[in-house]
Amino acid sequence: MLGATTAALEVRGAGAHTTVPLTAGGQRTLADLPETFGETLPVRVYLLLEHVRGTRDATVLNAYVDQPGAGSPQRAGSMGLYGLRLASIPYGTNPGAGLTFTFDITQLLVELRAAQWPDLAALAISIVPDQPLPDSAALVVGRVGLFSLVLS
Amino acid sequence: MLYDAREYARLRNSVLALSLLAWLLLLGPVPGWLAPDAASAPAVPSVSYCGAPLPMHLGPAGANATAALPGPVTALASGWVLMLLAMMSPMLVPPIYHIRISSFTRRRARATALFVAGYGGVWLAAGVVLLALELAAQRLMPHSSYLPAVFMGLVAVGWQASPFKQRCLNQCHRHPPLAAFGAAADWDALRMGLTHGRWCTGSCWAAMLFAMLLPHAHLVGMAAVSALMFCERLDPPRKATWQWRGFGTAFRYLSLRLRGPRRSPGPLLART
Numbered sequence: 001m002l003g004a005t006t007a008a009l010e011v012r013g014a015g016a017h018t019t020v021p022l023t024a025g026g027q028r029t030l031a032d033l034p035e036t037f038g039e040t041l042p043v044r045v046y047l048l049l050e051h052v053r054g055t056r057d058a059t060v061l062n063a064y065v066d067q068p069g070a071g072s073p074q075r076a077g078s079m080g081l082y083g084l085r086l087a088s089i090p091y092g093t094n095p096g097a098g099l100t101f102t103f104d105i106t107q108l109l110v111e112l113r114a115a116q117w118p119d120l121a122a123l124a125i126s127i128v129p130d131q132p133l134p135d136s137a138a139l140v141v142g143r144v145g146l147f148s149l150v151l152s
Numbered sequence: 153m154l155y156d157a158r159e160y161a162r163l164r165n166s167v168l169a170l171s172l173l174a175w176l177l178l179l180g181p182v183p184g185w186l187a188p189d190a191a192s193a194p195a196v197p198s199v200s201y202c203g204a205p206l207p208m209h210l211g212p213a214g215a216n217a218t219a220a221l222p223g224p225v226t227a228l229a230s231g232w233v234l235m236l237l238a239m240m241s242p243m244l245v246p247p248i249y250h251i252r253i254s255s256f257t258r259r260r261a262r263a264t265a266l267f268v269a270g271y272g273g274v275w276l277a278a279g280v281v282l283l284a285l286e287l288a289a290q291r292l293m294p295h296s297s298y299l300p301a302v303f304m305g306l307v308a309v310g311w312q313a314s315p316f317k318q319r320c321l322n323q324c325h326r327h328p329p330l331a332a333f334g335a336a337a338d339w340d341a342l343r344m345g346l347t348h349g350r351w352c353t354g355s356c357w358a359a360m361l362f363a364m365l366l367p368h369a370h371l372v373g374m375a376a377v378s379a380l381m382f383c384e385r386l387d388p389p390r391k392a393t394w395q396w397r398g399f400g401t402a403f404r405y406l407s408l409r410l411r412g413p414r415r416s417p418g419p420l421l422a423r424t
Contacts, residue, residue, distance in 0.1 A: 001256050004332040023256055046154060051329045095326040102154070142329050147154050 002026030002045070003123070004145040011061065011139040015128035019068055020144055022122055029148050030109060030120055037110040044106045044149050047076050047125070051142025053088040053098035056133065057081055064126040065105055067112070073126055074112065077103040081139070098142060154253060163252065164245050174238035178371060232279040236272065239360075239378045240352070243324075243385050244271070247348055250327040251341055263330075263341040270345020271352070278353045286364045301365040308358035312380075315392035320355035322389040324348065356381055 003022040010016060022030070034041065047063060059081045064073035079101040090096025125144050133139065248264055255263040289300035311317050328347075330340040359380060363373035383402035 001254070001332065004256075006331075006333050023258075025257060048154070095328070097326075097329065143332070145332070149154055149156055150158075 002029055002146040002148055004143055009141040011127050012133055012135050014132050017126045020123045020146055033110050037107040042151050045109055046147045047103045047105045048145045049101045049141050051098040054139035055085050056137050057084045060130040062128045066124040068122050068124045074108050076105050160249055163249055167241050167245050171238055171241045174234050178238055236275050242382050254330040266341040267345035270342045271349040274349025282361050296367040304362040304365050308362045311358040313396055318392040320351045323351035325389045
């Protein structure tokens with residue numbers, strides 16, 4: 001794990017924003033990414049939106065990655081929340097842990113580094129719904145995390 | 153959560169090696185520090201992991217007692233820990249992997265240790281109760297009687313098929329979200345160990361007590377119970393009902409490995 005948020009993130013209205021602080025090891029991992037992206041790259045970086053809970057199944061959320069304060073977010077991916085309600089309720093065999101979404105953002109980070117991104121201590125993550133959510137219907141993202149995986 | 157096959161394999165192999173080492177120690181002779189009264193007790197090849205394998209006769213004073221009472225408390229505790237390592241550790245691979253993959257690299261060892269401490273603490277407390285029941289059964293029944301084991305075996309079979317057992321197994325599969333930083337991360341790891349230990353104890357207590365009450369072939373009983381407990385954890389969570397459970401997934405896996413996948417019959421074509 002390269003970094004993670006410390007608190008859950010509530011997504012309401014037009015969306016939500018948070019900052020993922022990176023550990024020293026995480027910063028080194030990102031700094032060691034090559035300057036060009038190739039399919040044979042041995043290290044991949046993933047953005048995880050863990051334990052997404054709520055009741056609005058018919059919602060599509062978009063995840064964006066940016067450097068804090070840069071104002072040029074890059075889209076990491078989209079997630080449809082089908083099954084969210086059932087996954088959020090602890091009952092019977094269901095642990096109620098919600099849904100977890102994974103996005104491979106390796107290419108995105110390599111391209112951002114190529115655009116002379118300065119040393120990173122954190123990543124800015126934005127979660128924006130396709131349609132604005134009513135204020136009464138909160139979606140909660142348990143944790144936003146950044147992971148790296150060394151492919152064999 | 154990300155599944156890293158190499159990390160999982162590394163963890164699995166380490167844990168299985170630890171379990172194997174514990175089994176080898178169980179099969180070996182009783183070390184001197186575990187049996188301080190070995191000079192007065194008859195020599196036996198197997199470890200007194202819970203006070204039971206040594207031939208004992210806890211009859212009234214003055215009777216022809218042929219063996220010493222169970223070893224001191226520290227010996228019992230040490231033996232119990234050794235037995236837990238041997239029997240339980242293979243089932244802890246998935247939760248420990250969850251702990252490690254949810255933690256920063258610098259915190260992994262600490263989080264794992266806290267989880268194991270919580271889990272082990274619950275089983276140590278359960279061990280006090282189970283050992284007390286075992287000693288009570290030995291005191292009340294004739295020497296080397298199978299009656300307690302038979303009775304407990306029937307209870308264990310009933311528990312194995314019960315919905316209460318399935319609820320415990322379902323809870324053993326739950327891996328809660330864990331905090332990543334600070335004291336909250338430590339507390340979450342410890343709490344996961346305590347919770348997992350509680351449900352594991354609830355799932356396995358009957359089979360464990362059955363193996364402990366066997367007057368002979370303890371280690372065979374322990375090995376059989378270990379195999380059962382490992383195989384039943386391979387089953388996915390399911391509805392809590394009265395049904396036989398234990399080896400379904402393991403048998404299907406073995407069948408697949410030995411016979412290969414079955415070919416499904418081709419589609420029936422309409423005759424023209």
